[in-house]
Amino acid sequence: MPPPASLDPWMVGRHFGVVIDAGSSGSRLQIYSWKDPGLATVVKGSELEFTLPKVEKGTEKGDEWVTKVEPGISSFGNNPEGVAKYLQPLLSHARTHIPPSLEKETPLFLLATAGMRLLSPKKQAEVLQQACKFLRLHSTFKIDDPSATGPCGSSVRIITGEEEGLFGWIAVNYLMDGFTGASQNRTTYGFLDMGGASTQIAFEPGNVNEHDSKNLIDVRLRLMGGQEIKHKVFVTTWLGYGTNQARERYVGKAITEFEVSRSDSQDVVPDPCLPKGLEITEKPVHDAPSNAHSKKAHRLKGTGSFEGCMQKTEALLNKTAPCPDSPCLMNGIHVPSIDFSVSHFIGVSEYWYSSEHIFGLGGAYDFVQYERAASKFCSRDWGGIMKQHQLSKAQHRLGGDGEVEKDGKVVEVGKWHPSVERSRLEMQCFKAAWIANVLHQGIGIPRITDPGGNVTTDGDEVEKEAEKKGLGPAFQSRDTVGDIAISWTLGKMVLEASKEVPMRPNHRPLVDPIEEIPDTPGFHIQPIRPPFWTLGGIEDRITPLLPVNLTRTSLGFSPVIFLLLVSFFFIAIIAYPMRRQIRGSCLRSLRHATKRDEGYSLEEGIALNGHNSRPGSPPSTTAKWLYPIRRVFSSTGTKPQPVALSVVTSHNPNLRHINTTPTRLSPTRSHSLPVDLEVTASSTQYATRNSISRSPSPAPALLDESLFVVNNTHALNGLSSLTRSRNTSQMSLSSTLAPRMTRTASFQGPGKLQDE
Structure with a gap:
């Protein structure tokens, strides 16, 4: 399918944003769109002036704005190279639905959540590095430059549970018009999110004291008129308080209590949080005692008591944990005081699924009605539930009995949500009890949601009564508002669209809330930063x-x-003048490493800076390295003078200084110095007088071993090593030379040249 044409009326002036929600079970790509805020005509005082840009689905029709791949990206922790193939279908889908002409200005984000947080920092960095590399090389989407956040800046990273909460808070208030209007004093909605591993809360406290103000994060947005709005939001997360991990903790506790009181005749753990008659086998993960039997898998049998399940799960809230920073809610975590007569909350994810998919009670929450539905479901016989479930599947409608009552009579059955499967039916009783305890015993939402004190059994009635008094329900579960799903990805895109509104003078650019974290030690939120070397x-x-x-x-x-x-910069200034010396030293070290078994030495002294070194002593490595440094810092700035070579000869036992300044020599004739060498062969000792040829140097330079070669190819075949003689002023060959050494020219003495 080709990308949409940019001349399509729906496409005119439209911008796009792409978010990949890289979760623990899969990665979901979502395409959002909005009209370019810079092209809008905003009349002062109009309603448009005080609204945010309208963020919509990224496709005009259908559900192609969303696509998903499995498993989670965290499964590539041991195989980061596989990330490219994994992301290929997601990227292709995005490029199919966004015009190529708009790709460069379309921001793309890959934001990983729970699964990636469980990997080691090294594996996190490797996976994100590969994801960044693939997205950069195979698309032209707008991706951030490297920064402290990662190789693709904020475009490819791991977000914390608190960031999910903040983005979710933005999404809820955007959809519920919490940011609309000229007055900035209106109350915003609180946000609750529960998944399998954790639960989050985000809200804007009222009447904040000085202590709590230190724990708040600034969330800044820009309205269409250019006006910036700022809200101070508290957000925190409880790890292990999602439905799946809460169940694991519950099973461990139940088995512990069973093992303490068990008798030999007992073999099945009674479980009030399972439907009546349901038997499942579970292995304790948490809180199991030390004996081996208690760590094994146990059979749990449902007794179907919602009230009993509420009592058992309440202890998992850990309300008795020490609270170093009062007030605290669950597990000793500080949360500012909440005034539920003013603050109203919206719950998503598991709050919605457990209320709507089985009980049909999504929306305004009424505990009385909720408790009645949960008690009835838990007490039902598991066999009857499964019988109805199979019947519903045969009718191409998943679910259980799904009874809908009105005036005490069953009027409809089989109305459970189509996505309900057996696993949901098995855990529904536990999840319903856990959610109720988190809402009431944990967070503190009052059970009687009508502020007037009337006990009602209909959520719609509660909502109507609350609205009459100028209030909304204290809590409601939602999945969508209109045709837009409530998710943290929407909140991220609302922020991105808001960034495109033309900025007024003296305003700061908008950033993600995590970048607004106060720079104070011990702040309760810390960004996730894998070890990238930037x-x-x-x-x-x-x-x-x-x-x-x-x-x-x-x-x-x-x-x-x-x-x-x-x-x-300082290192570069020092290293640049030394580049030839450094290169030469590296090359000599390399040659020495490869020819260390063929090395030879000469009995000479090499002067540094015009001063002779001690005869017979090897050149100092330290001196060699200090020379270029001295040259850099030399106050004279003049070139070093030609260095004289001192050689001990038989004609002059004293040091003879020979100037190495080159003279014009014949390129075809070699000249020899009357020098005696002491050579140690590998198998034979021999001595003879020989000449050493010195190649003319094209420019003044330090004279070292590389300027000398033995002028006899036959002798080289038997030469294994050369050693210095420190006991004589005469250098001689100390072994009989088997092949006769031939030379083209030699000096017999000063002024005498003989050809052979």
């Missing part, structure tokens, strides 16, 4: 060790990056 990554690791007055926030720039750049 300047930003180094800064992120050093900054916590610095005093507050030396941080980027206090100085207005990064002192860490500044010092690193200055250090690199």
Whole structure:
């Protein structure tokens, strides 16, 4: 399918954004769109001036704005190279539905959640690195440059549970018109989200004291008129308080209690949180005692008591945990006081599924009605539930009995949500009890939702009565508003669309809420930063060790990056003049490593800076390295003078200084110095007088071993090593030379040249 044409009326002036929600079980790509805020005509005082850009689905018709692949991206922790093939269908889908002309200006985000948080930092970095590389190489979507966040900046990263909560809070209030209107004093909705592993809360506290203000995060958005709105939001998460992990903790506790009180005749653990008669086998993961039997899988049999399940699961809230920072809700985690007469909450994910898919009670929450439906379901015989479930499947309608009552009579059956499967039916009693306990005993939402105190059994009645008094229900579960699903990905796109509104003078650019975290030690939210080797990554690791007055926030720039750049610049200034010496040293070290078994030495002294070294001593490695440094810092700035070679000869026992300044020599004739060498052969000792040829140097330079070669190819075949003689001033060959050494020219003495 070709991408849509940019001349399509629906496409005119439309911008896009792409989010890949990389979860634990799969990755879902969602395409959003909005009209370019810069092209809108905003009349002062109009309703449009005080609204946010309208974010819609990224396709005009159908559900092709969403696609998903499985499993989760975290499954590539041991095979990061497989990420490219995994992301290919998602990227292809996005490129199919976005015009190529708009691709460069379309932001793309891959934001990983729960599954990636469980990997080691090294594996996190490897997976994100491969994802970043693939998205950059195979598309032209707008992706951030490398930063402390990662190789693709904020475009490819792992978000915390708190960030999910903040983005979800934006989405809820955007859809419920919580940001609309000229007055910025209106109350916003709180946000509750429960998944399998954790649950989050995000809300804007009222009457915040000075202590709580330190725990709030600024969420800034820009309305169509250019006006910036700012809300201070509290957000936190409870790990292990999602439905799946809560069930694991519950099973461990139930088996522990069973093993303490069990008798030999007992073999099945009674479980009030399973429908009556249902038997399943589960292995304890948490809270199991130390004996081996208790760690084995146990059979649990449902007794079908919702009230009993409420009592058993309440202890999992851990309300008795120490609270170092009062007030606390669950597990000793501080949460500012909530005024439920003003603050109203919307729950998504499991809050919606457990209320709507089985009980049909999604929307305004009434505990009395909810408790009645849950009690009836739990007490039903499991055999009857499965019989109805099979009948529904045969009718191409998944579910259980799905009874709908009106005035005490069953008027409809089989109305459970089409996505209900056996696993949902098995765990529905537990999940219903756990959600009710989290809402009431954990968060503190009142059971009687009508502020007037009337006990009602209909959520619609509760909502109507509350609206009459100018209030909404204290809690309601939602999945969508209109045709837009409530999700944290929508909140992220609302923020991105808001960034495109033309900015007024003296306003700051909008950023993600996580970047607004106060720079205070011990703040309860910490971004996830895998160990990427970038300047930003180094800064992120050093900054916590610095005093507050030396941080980027206090100085207005990064002192860490500044010092690193200055250090690199200083090293470059020193290294550049030494580049030839460094290169030569590296090459000599390489040659020495490859020819260490063929090395030879000469009995000479080499002067440094015009001063002779001690005869017979090898050149100092330290001196060789100090020479170019001295040359760099020399105050004279003149070139070094030609170095004289000192050689001990038989004609002059004293040091004879021979100037190495080149003279014009014949390119075809070699000249020899009357020097005696002491050579040690591998098998034979021999001595003879020989000449050493010196090749003319084209320019003044230090004279070293590389300027000398033995002028006899036959002798080289038997030569294994050359050693220095420190006991004589005469250098001689100390072994009989088997092949006769031939030379083309030699000096017999000063002024005498003989050809052979």
